[in-house]
Amino acid sequence: MKKTVCILVSLALLILSIPCVSAETNDKVKTSAQSYILYCADNGEILAGKSIEKTMKPASTTKIMTTLLTLEYAASANKSVKFTEQFTAEGSSMYLKIGDVVTLKDLAAGMMMASGNDAANAAAISIAGSSEKFAEMMNAKASQIGMKNTHFVTPSGLDNEEHYTTAYDMALLMSYALENEDFAELTSQKSVAVDFIKPSGKRNVYNNHNKLLSRYEYCIGGKTGFTKAAGRCLVSAAKKDGLTLVCVTFNDGDDWNDHEKLFDYGFSKLTTYSSADSNICFDVKCVGSYENNVSVMGEKDAFFVIDAENADKVRRTVYIDSFLYAPLKANETVGKIEYTINGKLVYSVGLVCANEVKAYSENKNIFTIIKDLFTYG
Numbered sequence: 001m002k003k004t005v006c007i008l009v010s011l012a013l014l015i016l017s018i019p020c021v022s023a024e025t026n027d028k029v030k031t032s033a034q035s036y037i038l039y040c041a042d043n044g045e046i047l048a049g050k051s052i053e054k055t056m057k058p059a060s061t062t063k064i065m066t067t068l069l070t071l072e073y074a075a076s077a078n079k080s081v082k083f084t085e086q087f088t089a090e091g092s093s094m095y096l097k098i099g100d101v102v103t104l105k106d107l108a109a110g111m112m113m114a115s116g117n118d119a120a121n122a123a124a125i126s127i128a129g130s131s132e133k134f135a136e137m138m139n140a141k142a143s144q145i146g147m148k149n150t151h152f153v154t155p156s157g158l159d160n161e162e163h164y165t166t167a168y169d170m171a172l173l174m175s176y177a178l179e180n181e182d183f184a185e186l187t188s189q190k191s192v193a194v195d196f197i198k199p200s201g202k203r204n205v206y207n208n209h210n211k212l213l214s215r216y217e218y219c220i221g222g223k224t225g226f227t228k229a230a231g232r233c234l235v236s237a238a239k240k241d242g243l244t245l246v247c248v249t250f251n252d253g254d255d256w257n258d259h260e261k262l263f264d265y266g267f268s269k270l271t272t273y274s275s276a277d278s279n280i281c282f283d284v285k286c287v288g289s290y291e292n293n294v295s296v297m298g299e300k301d302a303f304f305v306i307d308a309e310n311a312d313k314v315r316r317t318v319y320i321d322s323f324l325y326a327p328l329k330a331n332e333t334v335g336k337i338e339y340t341i342n343g344k345l346v347y348s349v350g351l352v353c354a355n356e357v358k359a360y361s362e363n364k365n366i367f368t369i370i371k372d373l374f375t376y377g
Contacts, residue, residue: 026050029265033252034231038262039171040270041178041237041244043305046168047266053149055164056250059225059233060092062157063111063120064170064177065138070111070123071182074104080197081107081126083118091158091227094119094206101198105182109192113206115224117156124155131155142169145176159229167248174235174246178221187221187237190214212236216260218267220244238263242272243305271311275302277337277349284334288359289326295354296320296334304339304347313341320351326359 028048029038035056037049046052073079080103083096094116096102102110104126110119124134131154138152147169153160177183186192190213196202212219212234222236231251236259238245245266247259277298286294306314320335328334335351 026052029262031249031252031258031262032254033249033258035167036249036252036258036262037167037171037247038266039168039175039246039248040266040305041171041175041246042272042303045270045305047245047269048262049167052168053166055149055166057159057163057227057230057233058157058165058170058250059159059227059230060115060117060157061170061223061225061233061235061248062152062154062163062165063115063225064173064223064235065141065152066120066123066134066155067108067111067186068173068177068180068183069134069137069141070104070108070127071180071186073127074108075182077104079104079126081122082198083122091117091156093117095204096122099198100196100202102194102196106194106196108182108186109194110206112186112223113189113192113208115209116206117158120154120156142173145172147172157225157227159227167250170235170248171246174222174237174248175244178237178244184221187223188213210234210236211256212238212259215256216263218263234259238267240267242274242303243267243270269308270305271308272303272305273314275316275339275349277302280337281354284320285323286328286357287323287325289357290360291326291357294324294326294328294334294357296351297354298337299331299333299350299352302337302339302347302349306341306346310341314346315340318351326357328353328357330354330356 026048027050035051035054037052038047080101083100092115094110094114096118107119107123110116124131128134128137134155135152142150150165150169153163191205191207193203193205209224210222218238218240220237220239225233232255233250234255235248247262249255249258252258278301281295281297283293284296317338324334331352333350333352337349338345339347
């Protein structure tokens, strides 16, 4: 009869899939914002919010989408852009001049650092042929991400009655954009130097308008926005001990302080832990092979998000039979590691064979068969 190896290990921290809180208003932290959300990018939980699905004018936070699409296109097309009169725009600017030639990545930098409307329009027309066609791309991407209450009209975010989004949708967008390595790297920079293709030798340094990168030690990026109609808008992200939070505020006159306050609240409520299960490796007896044992390891590292108050309640249990039967393939699942809180399963990782183990050939002798029976029966 098979025996089961059951190993219980207590963990001080750790991780799990917390269900998303569905709430139109969950105003746990008082802010000056007309609409806001504090969102966990790792598990989709809403930690706090107010009017999270109310349609709002996003102003230049729109450029998160424009920058993301520009960087995605730049990754597949090494293209330079010549600045002409058709790219000019009112408001904040990268201060490109007619005849300047830059790369698409340079335009992305101009959008994220200086909030350049000229850069946004130049990228849109270069990629799609017109701002209208580019807006179609923006809306298609929004639909892909799950932004159900968003409609983009302009690449820059200048006010338009048909150009709107919600705090919840922008949290989804920022979380998605951070998965793009180029975007994550760019949005985290306090300044970027752009070397122009033409005129040769021209270099401009653009400083990031996002003051949280200097004010808040865990900030990893974001985008500011402002128009008279929209008020002050801010989308930001912060990461601490592996936990990533996204904060969105619309029409908030005290946005810097509100974002810091919201992040502090979020990091006090949730925590994370990574268990290097892929580095676990141990031998299990093997029947039906010339190999006496097979090496077993975790198929991946474990990562959970959990309420901070439950940090000391996580239990780790390894389940695997006391012996395995050949043949076994490399990476074949033969067991599992389960993480529980108060007996409730919160996460699991498969245990897999580290290598292939072949069975005896058909002509093995009777003595070997009898030996197996006495050894493992």
